[in-house]
Amino acid sequence: MVHVEIAAEELFAIGPLIVTNSMVGALLASIVLLLAARWFTRRAAVVPSRGQSILELPIEFLAGIVRGTGGKRWRQFAPLIFAIFLFVLTANWLSLLPGVGTIGLWEGEGEHRILVPFVRAGAADLNFTLGLALISFVAFIAFGLRANGLRGYLKELLVSEPAYMTPLLTPIHLISELSRVISLSMRLFGNVFAGEVLLATMLALTTATLLVLPLAFVVPGVFIMLELLFGLVQALVFALLSMTYITLAIAEHRQHGSDDHHSGEAPEQGTAAANGAA
């Protein structure tokens, strides 16, 4: 049986601040991103070198999607979306490096003796994903307030089109706004945490065959490839959903007959997808 700890383990405490191994993982991701950004900006050229092209690849990929689906005000929120995408992607992929989750100290005695790793995947802790989801929540409320004003925002939230439906629909609106935070954070946490458990389980299942067949090297390797893909998809999904929520919040005044005919079909498709987000 594999031992799995749902909460991140405590490493040490600085005063009242308890540092967990997930925080170390998230911090490492930030450091990697900062170093990459510094290296990137110092040597950036109009005609990119080979390394610069590789770094520009994810940005260009995401910029294409944001430009296509974000409506005409995509420049306002593009930096936030890029930051979320790069941070989640780096944190996810760093957690696949050897040593993450496996190097640590043994704690406890006898039956309860467990390994406390020094570094754990950032997103394998609900605090990390909940923090990101709250940032996204504050962002789409702030963008909605800025685009529609306080009155317009509250009207959108509290008043429904046939007036007699208001008592029924207002709680649904409120719950669906709040449930976005839960669904965003739970989705990322569940995927990354399940990935860790999956890798540990596959390794535990095949360790017994080590002396007969080299399955213990092959089988987890296949799943690590799968985790590379999932890490990318989950980072993309988190960033795209945040973008869709922001686009929805900005575009809500469209129903009141403004001149937004040029924003294209793509935001409406996003709208259709995000309406099921509750």
Add this chain to the structure above:
Amino acid sequence: MDLTQLAAGLAMGLGGIGPGIGLGIGFSKAMEAIGRNPEASGTIFVPYILGLALTEAIGIYALVVSLIILFT
């Protein structure tokens, strides 16, 4: 008798039915759309990924619940 492991298995197994059907429907429709109009695959990609994520979330909830049952 300890039913914890049975509960975790049931939570994940039953919770996987709905998202499985939903993902299958979504994927088959996306493939149909690309088959009819191959140039639209770029436009279909983003809404498809979003719908996939929203459908899959239900399965992830079941997974989180079953892991919590199993390991706490």
